[in-house]
Amino acid sequence: MWGTSERARMALSILEESIEVEDWFKGVDGFEFLIATILSQSTNYKNVRMAMERLRAKLEISPSSIAKSDLRTIRDCIRPAGLFNQKSRRIKAIARRILEGYGGRVENLLLNDDPRSELLRLPGVGPKTADVFLAFYGGFDILPVDTHISRVAKRLGIAGRARGYEGVRARLEELIPPHKRRRFHIALIKFGRSICKARAPYCHECPIAELCPSAERFRKTARGDRR
DNA sequence: CTCCGGGAAA
DNA sequence: TTTCCTGGAG
Numbered sequence: 121m122w123g124t125s126e127r128a129r130m131a132l133s134i135l136e137e138s139i140e141v142e143d144w145f146k147g148v149d150g151f152e153f154l155i156a157t158i159l160s161q162s163t164n165y166k167n168v169r170m171a172m173e174r175l176r177a178k179l180e181i182s183p184s185s186i187a188k189s190d191l192r193t194i195r196d197c198i199r200p201a202g203l204f205n206q207k208s209r210r211i212k213a214i215a216r217r218i219l220e221g222y223g224g225r226v227e228n229l230l231l232n233d234d235p236r237s238e239l240l241r242l243p244g245v246g247p248k249t250a251d252v253f254l255a256f257y258g259g260f261d262i263l264p265v266d267t268h269i270s271r272v273a274k275r276l277g278i279a280g281r282a283r284g285y286e287g288v289r290a291r292l293e294e295l296i297p298p299h300k301r302r303r304f305h306i307a308l309i310k311f312g313r314s315i316c317k318a319r320a321p322y323c324h325e326c327p328i329a330e331l332c333p334s335a336e337r338f339r340k341t342a343r344g345d346r347r
Numbered sequence: 348c349t350c351c352g353g354g355a356a357a
Numbered sequence: 358t359t360t361c362c363t364g365g366a367g
Contacts, residue, residue: 161364167354168363202352206365246365266363309363318361319357349367356361 128278128295131328132304138327139307150226151218152181153257155211158244159201171201183224186215210244217242230258247285255305261298264305265289268312275316275334 122130152172160168172181174197179185186194195208222228232238235258239250251264265273265288273279273288282291296304315322329335 157363162351162362163353164355164362199353202354202362203350203364204352206351210365244365248364252363264363268363305363313363351365352362354362357359 124277124280125295127331128276131276131278131331132295134328134331135307135311136300136304139310141303141306141310148257149181150257151183151215154214154226154253155181155186157249157252158207158211158214159198161203161207161244161249163202167200167202171198174198174200183215183218183226186212187219207244210242213243214245226257230254235260251289252305255302261301263289263292263296263301265292266309267318268316269305269308271318272308272312272316275321275332276328277333 155175156168156172159171175181175194178193178197179189189212191208191212194212195204198204198207198211201207218224218226218229229235229238235254236250239245239253240247245253248264248266251262254260255262255264263269265285269292270279270285270288273292278295279288279291282288292304293301312318315326323329323332323335326332326335
């Protein structure tokens with residue numbers, strides 16, 4: 121019998137080899153990245169890209185431009201991303217906040233002693249959004265936890281008794297070395313979307329089913345055994 | 348804990 | 358038809 125941590129490390133190692141991750145995020149403008157991250161809340165990337173294209177076609181995606189733009193215009197552009205009434209308000213508020221408090225430059229957010237707290241002060245920026253920005257734009261070695269990653273971690277038994285965002289993140293960062301965390305963020309999401317899905321996970325074609333405590337339960341359920 | 352949201356998947 | 362989505366705020 122293996123310990124929980126060893127099994128988790130083995131599972132993560134297999135995932136690392138079986139999932140390809142491309143570095144699409146390099147060289148992206150900071151403000152655009154922050155806006156895109158806000159838009160990505162509770163939506164898929166296809167909708168985010170659509171919303172960004174519509175925004176870019178209508179106006180310049182910069183703090184000054186967004187701050188000046190009509191709220192209805194922004195809302196109409198980002199409609200494909202969903203939750204557009206909330207997101208448009210928050211995006212515009214963020215643009216104003218960056219203009220007034222950071223000289224119109226998102227880069228200045230990172231110069232502070234505690235960038236994460238600064239980010240969390242922005243409307244529409246919670247733990248996940250802040251960590252994505254810090255990891256992929258700021259270059260910090262942290263592992264942002266989204267719903268996919270949270271679900272995968274819980275099924276694999278990695279989360280343990282860890283409750284809440286910070287608990288799961290701490291547990292995963294314990295298992296994944298700093299320089300690999302960005303890639304694992306992407307890899308775990310891809311895995312969660314394609315195989316370890318929320319509803320009916322494809323345990324039968326999962327490369328780490330043997331190492332997964334939840335896979336057994338799903339097999340039993342599929343056979344007809346109750347619960 | 349509920350709402351925000353329309354499109355896609357099941 | 359219902360549920361789900363790279364969450365966050367009230």
